[in-house]
């Protein structure tokens with residue numbers, strides 16, 4: 510009932526662990542799947558090892574989190590060594606980030622043996638020279654996607670930033686570059702201030718807001734993208750309950766990623782959300798999740 514096929518890859522359910530959330534080791538990815546994720550995205554991997562920013566890197570707010578982790582990752586070589594002998598019986602999407610199209614292409618070539626698909630991080634909201642600094646410009650999105658598609662036959666998903674006036678321009682640029690899908694959204698650029706210290710809380714000062722507070726923004730982005738794109742849209746942003754998940758599916762998302770809810774409540778959210786979607790489909794008289802994707806676009 511929940512099975513979906515995206516860019517030739519079968520997912521037993523459409524709930525995918527989002528990049529950067531309890532996904533640092535093969536064991537954690539396996540646990541996510543054992544506890545109900547239909548697939549996983551790894552932490553974003555770059556050319557060199559990065560320790561990330563100093564603490565504090567996360568602020569908890571009533572309706573979500575602001576993070577500025579700073580792209581911590583072991584670098585492509587250590588990542589490849591760690592994953593090369595692993596066999597997974599679920600799809601593993603490898604997230605990569607770079608400062609130029611060539612750097613993205615280099616990483617895709619090197620990491621191809623351990624990737625079922627790539628997600629291009631064109632959207633981290635606070636990394637100098639990376640992420641959204643590149644991905645806010647449709648021309649760069651096109652060039653990065655094209656460079657990666659030129660070196661790999663694996664499906665390529667562009668992860669888009671909401672920090673622009675019209676996200677569909679980014680989605681259309683990704684599609685023109687040959688992307689197999691887009692994921693939307695990465696975090697919303699944000700800040701939190703300690704009123705007694707009278708300074709920003711995060712060591713990096715600004716960060717990215719995620720969780721229930723951004724859900725309506727993410728939903729709108731997915732709705733707009735699904736209206737104009739022919740490639741699948743993967744919805745991300747504050748999905749916490751099965752009701753949220755159904756909203757994204759109705760808005761045209763073909764699959765969903767869950768991050769902050771897993772961080773705050775653990776892997777059990779995958780089963781809770783799957784079970785809720787199944788009940789909803791039965792009550793509403795649908796036999797497959799595929800039957801509800803995009804229904805809200807038709808009115």
Ligand code: RRO
Nearest residue numbers: 553577578579580633696717
């Ligand atoms: O590592 C981070 O600080 C980070 C990344 Br790569 C990203 O894509 N989005 C985000 O909110 N944080």
